[in-house]
Amino acid sequence: xxxxxxxxxxxxxxxxxxxxxxxxxxxxxxxxxxxxxxxxxxxxxxxxxxxxxxxxxxxxxxxxxxxxxxxxxxxxxxxxxxxxxxxxxxxxxxxxxxxxxxxxxxxxx
Numbered sequence: 001x002x003x004x005x006x007x008x009x010x011x012x013x014x015x016x017x018x019x020x021x022x023x024x025x026x027x028x029x030x031x032x033x034x035x036x037x038x039x040x041x042x043x044x045x046x047x048x049x050x051x052x053x054x055x056x057x058x059x060x061x062x063x064x065x066x067x068x069x070x071x072x073x074x075x076x077x078x079x080x081x082x083x084x085x086x087x088x089x090x091x092x093x094x095x096x097x098x099x100x101x102x103x104x105x106x107x108x109x
Contacts, residue, residue, distance in 0.1 A: 019047045023049070072084045
């Protein structure tokens with residue numbers, strides 16, 4: 001997973017011409033470590049994976065209204081699409097992505 005912070009977040013995602021998943025996480029969060037470990041195997045094969053350590057990028061977490069960890073955001077071709085609320089298992093994550101992509105893209109929080 002590629003790390004992002006306040007400096008790299010927008011430019012890196014704007015350059016991503018594919019499905020992208022951004023995990024807001026913390027190294028002190030046990031559930032976050034499990035999700036981070038499971039995400040590569042659960043994500044669609046072509047998806048780009050990014051993570052934001054909220055302890056390093058606290059302002060970014062506040063800007064995206066991340067109050068619960070872990071939090072997962074979906075981007076498509078560099079544009080924010082949705083916040084995903086699902087278990088990070090192959091079937092549930094892919095179903096949540098498919099559902100989100102059937103709806104219009106949302107504005108970033």
